[in-house]
Amino acid sequence: MRLQLSPEDQAFREEMRAFFTSAVPQSIRDTVAARRELTKDQLVESQRVLNAAGLAVPHWPVEWGGRGWTPLQRHIWHEEMMAACVPPPLAFNATMIGPVIAAFGNQQQKERFLPPTANMDIWWCQGFSEPDAGSDLASLRTTAVRDGDHWVVNGQKTWTTLGQYADWIFCLARTDPTAEKRQRGISLLLFPMDTPGVTLRPIELIDGGREVNEVFFEDVVVPAENLVGEENQGWGIAKFLLGNERVGVAPVAMIKRLMAQAKQHAAEITVGGAPLSADPLLAARIAELENEVLALELTAIRVVANSADGKPHPASSVLKLRGTELQQAATELLVDIAGPASVASFAGEDSDVPGWARVATPSYLNYRKASIYGGSNEVQRTIIAGSILGL
Amino acid sequence: MRLQLSPEDQAFREEMRAFFTSAVPQSIRDTVAARRELTKDQLVESQRVLNAAGLAVPHWPVEWGGRGWTPLQRHIWHEEMMAACVPPPLAFNATMIGPVIAAFGNQQQKERFLPPTANMDIWWCQGFSEPDAGSDLASLRTTAVRDGDHWVVNGQKTWTTLGQYADWIFCLARTDPTAEKRQRGISLLLFPMDTPGVTLRPIELIDGGREVNEVFFEDVVVPAENLVGEENQGWGIAKFLLGNERVGVAPVAMIKRLMAQAKQHAAEITVGGAPLSADPLLAARIAELENEVLALELTAIRVVANSADGKPHPASSVLKLRGTELQQAATELLVDIAGPASVASFAGEDSDVPGWARVATPSYLNYRKASIYGGSNEVQRTIIAGSILGL
């Protein structure tokens, strides 16, 4: 039991802080701080800066760019990156398909895909979710039929985030429709988004953004060599991937940034001659939320310390559940501080409504997704009740 | 749509208020106001005062003492009674078995039981719940076997509130163990608590009180004439009885009394030179709770207006659910206002801890029952989801 970081970890923290606040372009970090949308180029540039410094995929196997850090160091890396408003490495590349290829791919696949995946020479998107599947992945309907040395893929995916930027897709498809258990008979295929027969339709979300897409496959021909792992064993790969999704998911530093912004804005608004931040109810709301974020942060540190074997600690579900709730609470706080200005979301630059107030409600609405995507909070409660409490 | 009461209802309200604040002995009302336990004699005396004035069983059929009031008048009667700290008529008599006998009993049973039930010449207790049944009444195990012109009852009941004062019990027993549906084959029997073979064991609750009991039956002989309704038709009677339990259950006036007391105590406590009631967080908590109580009260008025046919409006479940939650919130508020004194529950009369603070935590703990008994809040949510939303 020790409060302080070890001297090594303290030094590591300072090294990370120094790097993130100097090496990543200020314009990118300003865009993140203002909660504006990053361009594709900004995202690629940022990750390449990280990758050049060996900071894009530290959790990968060392031979493919990993750093062999302790879980606490990975936590510090992530938190300092977020605190510095550096966009984290693209999850589809760094957290999802990269580790999957490293674990399940053959040597040729590793050599072909891992370096460009780390460096964003390939932008990946996910082909997991389907319209009628939701959290029930085993009921997927997209099919891949073997035809000589090719697979022919037909079907539809949805919730494909940033698919409009993607070069390649990793796609779960049913390869054995006769399998008795629905989880059997699923395989993971990789193919370029410009393969004939792939079409993409953007889905507008309730905040007006277009970050997710539907993807349609019509007789898409995929070389057999693009199968990852064994045929009909995709379910295990999917579980591995989704498990990784839950590691270190608590967006602590992002929430803290939002809270700091909220406090600053509240201090600048005057109500009845006093700063809004002096309002006792608002101050109490902020203090309560900060305390919950502290508890989340400390829990994240406790959980990462117990995740050393690489498998997600069951309490990771606490981080996902509470992390998204607090993220949503922080975005809601900003809407309320914006007050009457919070409706003016699409005012132009000549508006007297400040930019942070304009973005407040769309961001609040957008983050309603946080408790749905990536394993909904209902899924997390199921995991806690089942895996931890044995219910 | 009209805000005010009609002149008639206004006059009715004033009449009730005048009666309750003058006719019921002050010592009884003071005991209720101080949240102390009433003696058996006080409860009997109070109900007899009401009954003499025709105010004990106004919802019964007119020929048995009912008044033929509108639902709004019944609501006003109840709220004024509670506001005046008058103990309401004993639920086992007035709300449970009385209406059951009036609806299902034969003429002889009505004549024999209804007048003494209204006047508390008989104190009834319930024999519904069993140790292994809980909310699942259909699984009861107490049996009644016909033997000539008697029933012989064996088994066990529990949660029998104030059974220690009771003269008679109304008891559900399984009279046809071969019935295909478990709900069939249940009958309702009445018998005196001093019948040989009846024993009572008090159950201490977590607040130290002994208001509930287990009741054991060992070859208890009950005359056949004490069967209410038809043999094996007890399930319908039980549903009728439990449905009545849900009518007008929102304890609005009681919560308002607790809130008024809480405000008064908070005004009398000094913190840092100012009254506790001036603390912004406490004031906001009180204001929020008062607003929720207002919403409950208004909903109660809306619901009673739609219960004219005597059947519980499905939204009655809202009243039970929210009513008990707010009752619990009010008792919790009093504990928090008592603050450091709230632990001193069993201090004697020479204590410097005021009586209201001593009773605060036991009362809070005792009222945890409110969301369990009388149809738990889980049952109410099931009713709302099923009967109202069709889920």
Added chain:
Amino acid sequence: MEFSYDDEQVALREAVAGLLARAYGGDQRREVTATDPGFDEKTWGRLAEMGVLGLPFAESDGGMGAGPVEVSIVAEEIGRVLAPEPFIEAVVLAGGLVSDLGTDAQRAEVLGAVAEGSLIPAFAHTEPGSRWEPAALAVTATEDGGSWRLTGVKEPVPNGARADLLVVSALVGGATRLYLVQGDAEGLTRTGYRNHDGTRSAKVAFDGTPAQLLGDAAGDRTAAIEKALARARVAYGHEALGAMETALTTTSEYLKTRKQFGVTLNKFQALTFRAADMYVSLELARSTVMWATLVVDADGDVVAAADRARLQTSRASRHIGKEAIQLHGGIGMTAEYKVGHYTSRLTAIDHLLGDGDWALSRLAAGVTEYETVDPLA
């Protein structure tokens, strides 16, 4: 106390519901809100033909002489289908101020035209940095040879770009007064934009803009504005009730039909219990908002009643708005599906004239001044 509608009120509800179902029964709302002015002028005209736009105005002013209950019925139907027409903004709020305070000539000129649908007014009151106060903050009025000129910025002004006439609050020597400004007045610059919920607001800048004093009394109008805002808060409460009800029924319907893991979602008790809690929130809010309308009708303490309604509605609409999306899952996040729009609109309503915590602060400040809240008093 009596909460049921009479036959005429039921007929009004059915007529408005029918009109709005034709206008917004399908996917029309997204199309209508995609282009300025963010609502359908034809639907506005039909509402005028039905008499809805003159409901609260005196018959002598060209209105229907109806009361807040009738207004509440319209607002609730608007909320039910999320109709983007500025009924509350133009009729209840801006029109209401003219009706309350205007001279005979002003009422005659404005209200009949509003009722006919030929003139849409807006209330330009909120300023950059203001926070739901009833007084003006920095927009000033100066008298210039018997006529008035306004200077300063109002923003956001709901429906401020489309409006034909602006009712504007402005400071004169520390007092807040109200003025009428024509949409085509010189020195008036309006920049409209889309709000997150698809409705429109505008930045409205005055630069020595000619204006007419509303009414002929010289006193401070802060109290009158507060009362008009309170009535609008109650009306927004009804719009929120309609929206919450649709959000809940849509969610219930989804739970009954959507399958996961081989069964419909209503087999998952954790979900149905949450829907039950949504119903509880809705019904409690409904009682409070209906009561507040009756307080307006009886001309009781309208400001306090509106605060109570607003607090209850704010809590309920956040609860229901969030849960409606969550219980839908991903589909609830999409603009093509309707439930997210309800959440967006409920969020806007909550912030237009004061949110729940704002109302709570006001109620908390007075909590020691009475023993209990008696709605029958």
Added chain:
Amino acid sequence: MEFSYDDEQVALREAVAGLLARAYGGDQRREVTATDPGFDEKTWGRLAEMGVLGLPFAESDGGMGAGPVEVSIVAEEIGRVLAPEPFIEAVVLAGGLVSDLGTDAQRAEVLGAVAEGSLIPAFAHTEPGSRWEPAALAVTATEDGGSWRLTGVKEPVPNGARADLLVVSALVGGATRLYLVQGDAEGLTRTGYRNHDGTRSAKVAFDGTPAQLLGDAAGDRTAAIEKALARARVAYGHEALGAMETALTTTSEYLKTRKQFGVTLNKFQALTFRAADMYVSLELARSTVMWATLVVDADGDVVAAADRARLQTSRASRHIGKEAIQLHGGIGMTAEYKVGHYTSRLTAIDHLLGDGDWALSRLAAGVTEYETVDPLA
């Protein structure tokens, strides 16, 4: 930052757990708390033999020289079985004050005896009308020819009737100082009673009661008391963690075994999800309380850390205490079953040294003074 126990700490936990399991593994608690002094003197003696009662005191004072982490381990095991022994009251709080402030002679006289179990001290600080303030309110000390006499009333004083020695806060010319009063002092009247959770408190009246100044410095002790209270708050946080964990495991076990409508309760998703939420509350509180103990260990901002722990624990213990009863149903209400006692004790802990809203008010007052909370700083 590192949250795991070393081998010695694990051994301590196991030893204390074993001792307490023997003492309170069955139904003993109800019996023990039924009669005065509300705890088991034999168990107290066994804790002394194990060295537990001298844990935080310096070895030179007769203690074990251990730190707050070891104290937290004991408190958590006490909470797990709801042992009614006054470890925090006597050792952490009263003993801690003597350890912090006593003269060499006082420490020698008191702490060794506390460690041996032969002397049980109590901190008499709360007064009628006080509200968790660190200063004395109305009990006064007067000097009388070189010796001190106390006058006034302290109530409720946890374990105040049984205590052999009272550490008493009293006012002298506006300053709060601390005094030692022997249990058999003249002019001392103690009236003990049962608290709702089965522990004991007392009204302690001083009437010119002889007292000895604690320590030899003359200054105000308010800050020292605040710090001692903060350490006790953190220790109570651990007791609450132990109690919450048992409340949760008991509830989970019940859900797995209790049948209704023909199936075990864990088939009802609405119930298992609520158990999951209890786990979330527990784990988040655990992190904060453990961190606060590390802040005490590092002698950081102990008062602020204790407030943070208290706020989180208060919220969690109310949530878990209420849900534990509700998910049990009727059985949870009975004194024969254990879960209600956990709720009762958690309620007492919450109110002993400041509740959640009290801590929140203190944190809120300082919220503008920093940008973010950094636990690693």
